[in-house]
Amino acid sequence: MLSQSQPDVNTLLHNMHAQILALTTQLTELQANPTAAARSVEKKFNKKVEVVAGPGTFEGDRVATAVLSRLKGPVAGQYAQVRMQECYTMGVWPVWDDLKVEIKKYSKPxxxxxxxxxxxxxxxxxxxxxxxxxxxxxxxxxxxxxx
CATH class of the missing domain: 1.20.5 (Single alpha-helices involved in coiled-coils or other helix-helix interfaces)
Structure with a gap:
């Protein structure tokens, strides 16, 4: 005997069959018109893209901030944090060429x-x-x- 709260097996099968038909119809429509599907995927993808500008697009202190804020790793991250704090405190930011030399000197060598x-x-x-x-x-x- 089935209780009132449990759905009938036939009802479950009928609902699953309806879902399969709906998904099959949707798949057929997408295969018939792939450009519409591509646009919807592109729309979702474009929402997740992060734009990162190169240091050449900035000038002055913004170059140093952009570069130092993107250094990753335990050593480079700590160096960047200390260097940015020094720049904020003193109010003097390095020029891009000087910063490149300083970073190369500090990291690998x-x-x-x-x-x-x-x-x-x-x-x-x-x-x-x-x-x-x-x-x-x-x-x-x-x-x-x-x-």
């Missing part, structure tokens, strides 16, 4: 400098020829900016 300095600390001549040892030592000292 720091690891190379640290590595080179560590190599110098543990560097031994051993059975290496003297001129090779001096050449390698000078190369590491230049890379580590020791002198």
């Amino acid at each position: 720091q690891a190379e400098r640290d590595w080179a300095r560590q190599q110098i600390c543990t560097f031994k001549q051993g059975n290496m020829r003297t001129d090779d040892f001096v050449t390698r030592f000078l190369a590491l000292s230049i890379q580590g900016e020791v002198f």
Whole structure:
């Protein structure tokens, strides 16, 4: 016996059949007129697009703000936060060319400098020829900016 609250199996099948027919009709219409479907998809897509301008479209302090606000990662993010705070406090913003040089100097070469300095600390001549040892030592000292 069925209780009053449970729907009949035939009713469920009938409702599912109606939904399948509606979806099949909708699919047939979309296949017949794909440009209308493309427009609706394009409309939804355009709502989700974020426009990011390049630094060349800004001038002065807006360049620095635009670039620094987009730096990501633990090291670059912390650097950007500190640098922006300095700029806000002092009221002086770097020029785009100076900012590029500063960012390059701060990010990648720091690891190379640290590595080179560590190599110098543990560097031994051993059975290496003297001129090779001096050449390698000078190369590491230049890379580590020791002198």
